[in-house]
Amino acid sequence: MNRRSLLAVTTLLLLVGFPAQAQSPVRHVDQQRLWATLEKLSEFGRPAGAGFDGGVTRVGFSEADFAARTWLTQLIREAGLTVRVDPAGNIFGRRPGNENLPVLLFGSHIDSVPDGGNFDGDVGALGALEVMRALNDGRITTRHPLEMVIWTNEEGNHFSQWVGSPAAAGRLSADVLERKDEEGKTLADWLRRYGQDPGRLADARIEPSSLAAYLELHIEQGGVLEASKHQIGVVQGIVGIHWWRCTATGFANHAGTTPMDGRRDALAAAARATLAVRDEVRAEAGRQVGTVGEVRVEPGAVNVIPGRVQFSVELRDLDAAKVLRIWARIERRFAQIAKEENVRLDCVTVETDEPALTDAAIQSDIRAAARAAGYTALDLPSGAGHDAQQVAHLAPIGMIFVPSRGGISHSPLEYSSPSDVANGAEVLFRTVLLTDERLNRKP
Amino acid sequence: MNRRSLLAVTTLLLLVGFPAQAQSPVRHVDQQRLWATLEKLSEFGRPAGAGFDGGVTRVGFSEADFAARTWLTQLIREAGLTVRVDPAGNIFGRRPGNENLPVLLFGSHIDSVPDGGNFDGDVGALGALEVMRALNDGRITTRHPLEMVIWTNEEGNHFSQWVGSPAAAGRLSADVLERKDEEGKTLADWLRRYGQDPGRLADARIEPSSLAAYLELHIEQGGVLEASKHQIGVVQGIVGIHWWRCTATGFANHAGTTPMDGRRDALAAAARATLAVRDEVRAEAGRQVGTVGEVRVEPGAVNVIPGRVQFSVELRDLDAAKVLRIWARIERRFAQIAKEENVRLDCVTVETDEPALTDAAIQSDIRAAARAAGYTALDLPSGAGHDAQQVAHLAPIGMIFVPSRGGISHSPLEYSSPSDVANGAEVLFRTVLLTDERLNRKP
Numbered sequence: 001m002n003r004r005s006l007l008a009v010t011t012l013l014l015l016v017g018f019p020a021q022a023q024s025p026v027r028h029v030d031q032q033r034l035w036a037t038l039e040k041l042s043e044f045g046r047p048a049g050a051g052f053d054g055g056v057t058r059v060g061f062s063e064a065d066f067a068a069r070t071w072l073t074q075l076i077r078e079a080g081l082t083v084r085v086d087p088a089g090n091i092f093g094r095r096p097g098n099e100n101l102p103v104l105l106f107g108s109h110i111d112s113v114p115d116g117g118n119f120d121g122d123v124g125a126l127g128a129l130e131v132m133r134a135l136n137d138g139r140i141t142t143r144h145p146l147e148m149v150i151w152t153n154e155e156g157n158h159f160s161q162w163v164g165s166p167a168a169a170g171r172l173s174a175d176v177l178e179r180k181d182e183e184g185k186t187l188a189d190w191l192r193r194y195g196q197d198p199g200r201l202a203d204a205r206i207e208p209s210s211l212a213a214y215l216e217l218h219i220e221q222g223g224v225l226e227a228s229k230h231q232i233g234v235v236q237g238i239v240g241i242h243w244w245r246c247t248a249t250g251f252a253n254h255a256g257t258t259p260m261d262g263r264r265d266a267l268a269a270a271a272r273a274t275l276a277v278r279d280e281v282r283a284e285a286g287r288q289v290g291t292v293g294e295v296r297v298e299p300g301a302v303n304v305i306p307g308r309v310q311f312s313v314e315l316r317d318l319d320a321a322k323v324l325r326i327w328a329r330i331e332r333r334f335a336q337i338a339k340e341e342n343v344r345l346d347c348v349t350v351e352t353d354e355p356a357l358t359d360a361a362i363q364s365d366i367r368a369a370a371r372a373a374g375y376t377a378l379d380l381p382s383g384a385g386h387d388a389q390q391v392a393h394l395a396p397i398g399m400i401f402v403p404s405r406g407g408i409s410h411s412p413l414e415y416s417s418p419s420d421v422a423n424g425a426e427v428l429f430r431t432v433l434l435t436d437e438r439l440n441r442k443p
Numbered sequence: 444m445n446r447r448s449l450l451a452v453t454t455l456l457l458l459v460g461f462p463a464q465a466q467s468p469v470r471h472v473d474q475q476r477l478w479a480t481l482e483k484l485s486e487f488g489r490p491a492g493a494g495f496d497g498g499v500t501r502v503g504f505s506e507a508d509f510a511a512r513t514w515l516t517q518l519i520r521e522a523g524l525t526v527r528v529d530p531a532g533n534i535f536g537r538r539p540g541n542e543n544l545p546v547l548l549f550g551s552h553i554d555s556v557p558d559g560g561n562f563d564g565d566v567g568a569l570g571a572l573e574v575m576r577a578l579n580d581g582r583i584t585t586r587h588p589l590e591m592v593i594w595t596n597e598e599g600n601h602f603s604q605w606v607g608s609p610a611a612a613g614r615l616s617a618d619v620l621e622r623k624d625e626e627g628k629t630l631a632d633w634l635r636r637y638g639q640d641p642g643r644l645a646d647a648r649i650e651p652s653s654l655a656a657y658l659e660l661h662i663e664q665g666g667v668l669e670a671s672k673h674q675i676g677v678v679q680g681i682v683g684i685h686w687w688r689c690t691a692t693g694f695a696n697h698a699g700t701t702p703m704d705g706r707r708d709a710l711a712a713a714a715r716a717t718l719a720v721r722d723e724v725r726a727e728a729g730r731q732v733g734t735v736g737e738v739r740v741e742p743g744a745v746n747v748i749p750g751r752v753q754f755s756v757e758l759r760d761l762d763a764a765k766v767l768r769i770w771a772r773i774e775r776r777f778a779q780i781a782k783e784e785n786v787r788l789d790c791v792t793v794e795t796d797e798p799a800l801t802d803a804a805i806q807s808d809i810r811a812a813a814r815a816a817g818y819t820a821l822d823l824p825s826g827a828g829h830d831a832q833q834v835a836h837l838a839p840i841g842m843i844f845v846p847s848r849g850g851i852s853h854s855p856l857e858y859s860s861p862s863d864v865a866n867g868a869e870v871l872f873r874t875v876l877l878t879d880e881r882l883n884r885k886p
Contacts, residue, residue, distance in 0.1 A: 257664040268721060271718050303736060314698055
């Protein structure tokens with residue numbers, strides 16, 4: 001055991017060794033520094049006249065995004081990290097480790113949805129930077145080299161395509177490079193603007209053997225932690241998303257001259273179907289969700305009985321088998337409704353994203369880190385997609401959630417308190433060290 | 444009693460005097476002539492390459508409408524009638540009566556909806572011409588002067604405004620003259636094109652004392668006569684139309700991160716409301732109808748719980764009190780749904796068209812005419828609007844329906860058989876004579 005390893009183990013004992021004294025444990029991250037950095041980041045893409053609480057529009061591949069990346073890259077350098085940008089525009093900041101081991105990676109994204117908030121992505125991206133700063137402050141070394149990462153265009157609002165983490169996972173096909181935006185610019189154009197060679201996009205792929213694990217801190221974007229009064233969420237996995245498009249086909253007819261018992265009303269069928277989706281999702285215990293969000297009624301006139309209604313059905317759960325079981329029940333209900341309403345009811349699968357489970361050992365690390373820091377923690381699934389689910393194709397992943405006020409996200413109203421944000425960064429800090437210590441140990 | 448009156452009474456005896464021999468009564472109208480005229484009219488606005496069965500697009504104030512009017516005016520003249528066109532473009536063809544009495548008016552319209560059929564309006568318009576021709580053939584005179592009328596732009600597809608009959612009823616405000624169509628032409632421009640002086644629009648109003656009664660033959664546009672196997676419909680009135688716009692306001696939220704029990708889903712509320720409308724309309728006996736035809740879901744994305752849904756509710760019945768009673772029940776249901784779904788549900792009245800009842804004595808005339816002609820007849824409301832409801836503000840009205848195949852209307856599939864069309868014209872012929880004989884008799 002060399003001097004550095006000794007220091008690491010000592011730190012580890014400090015972190016988790018004294019649970020009996022955990023009433024008011026040391027916080028290693030600096031809440032004020034982290035909050036100030038978040039506030040500064042929010043200036044890139046801030047609506048005119050607004051403040052930190054006024055939301056942000058910092059879509060991936062935009063001037064605001066570009067400026068924020070430039071600013072943040074400088075901060076990463078100032079934290080003593082070695083900066084590398086890959087051909088997909090992902091920014092890495094590296095801190096060397098003591099042993100010849102694969103990288104322990106953590107980070108998130110800084111792009112936002114249009115008219116979004118200042119916490120989705122930002123908390124994990126700047127939380128990663130804060131962990132690096134806190135490690136520097138404590139002169140803590142690790143066995144694994146550590147890298148923080150800022151993934152490109154996670155929201156996928158530009159080019160309707162997640163770019164950074166899928167490229168790192170080797171799951172982005174090259175034909176997306178020529179996809180054009182509203183101004184006629186291609187993704188390749190934007191990557192060049194970001195200083196990259198789009199022809200090398202495939203080189204963004206991370207070799208799995210080079211990656212020990214990936215951690216991501218993120219806001220919950222839901223209201224479970226707030227409602228249940230937990231400070232930290234230990235993410236069990238990122239739910240699978242199953243999306244169907246359904247069509248109810250009846251017969252459009254005169255609303256005045258067609259008797260009630262002679263109607264083939266596509267909307268009545270769709271209304272019953274919408275409620276059946278909810279019933280069947282609710283029919284078993286668990287955190288699965290089901291949503292009808294998109295509805296188009298044709299011809300859509302006040303005085304015409306709807307002849308055709310198209311609607312979406314989306315089901316999400318960590319357990320794909322459960323989703324398919326619920327869907328089978330929904331299909332039976334739809335068949336019954338179609339029969340009773342004398343309407344056709346057909347559904348086709350549009351997209352299926354498999355669930356991405358987090359690593360059980362990393363979950364334990366996160367739980368232990370939260371406990372040692374004196375925070376209450378709850379296991380829960382992530383209902384939203386995250387870069388972590390892409391990285392799951394390469395390495396074990398773990399995710400840490402902090403509460404979102406009112407469960408609101410993708411809105412200027414999105415908010416997590418300074419203390420909740422710092423709690424999350426503190427748990428990330430402690431998890432990095434616990435996982436660093438645990439992984440790649442010779443038995 | 445002069446010679447002409449004697450002839451009229453003799454004819455009347457022929458028409459209704461021999462019910463015992465009604466197995467195969469004389470038909471006065473000429474089925475083939477009427478059908479051939481309908482077929483010829485269908486050429487104006489016929490889709491390229493289509494036949495008589497291919498529907499028609501002859502929107503009011505269009506080149507096709509203008510050409511058809513010119514052609515039809517010539518036929519009216521050839522039937523020996525005196526043609527007059529009023530400032531709203533309504534075409535009248537007059538046949539003198541024997542006494543100094545107000546006019547007995549009958550007719551319909553020849554404009555169609557876009558991609559409409561060849562029977563809605565046309566049957567009543569050309570049926571009126573056929574009655575005039577048949578009266579000429581039989582050299583039959585009447586006490587009242589008779590006028591046939593072709594009302595302008597009944598479908599209201601151009602300028603979103605019924606023009607002809609509301610102008611005759613004195614219910615068209617002059618500001619509609621400057622309303623522009625998609626090509627920037629005003630109604631005034633079109634009226635000038637039709638040879639009229641738009642400045643005289645108010646002169647289109649018919650003085651009530653000059654009008655004895657109004658009759659209109661029309662296709663049912665519904666499936667009641669066909670389903671119940673009746674040849675003639677005796678219209679009890681034109682239903683009132685009550686139209687509300689309702690808004691369900693919940694909270695748009697992430698479809699993945701918002702638990703099922705934490706949702707304020709505006710679409711779930713709107714779906715329940717849609718079904719509640721149908722339930723309450725069906726909850727009492729009668730021919731009332733209720734329709735939700737227009738639905739707009741916001742934000743309308745697959746992965747967002749709908750925060751706002753706007754939908755229309757339309758109720759129709761002959762009895763306005765019944766409509767309001769049903770609406771009161773619907774409102775109570777909506778309040779309950781809003782409470783249970785934690786969603787606001789607000790409705791505002793958009794439009795209320797009062798019912799227009801037909802004259803009981805004219806209904807009797809129509810029933811007697813149908814009986815004498817050997818046709819089965821059924822009393823029923825008109826669920827659709829008609830020019831007759833405008834004229835009801837001036838004089839007693841009556842309406843005769845003939846079956847629509849499959850109840851289909853406002854579609855190229857609209858169809859009524861040659862024999863059904865001729866039956867309707869025959870009943871109109873006989874009703875004109877019965878009403879002519881009955882009205883304005885000194886006791």
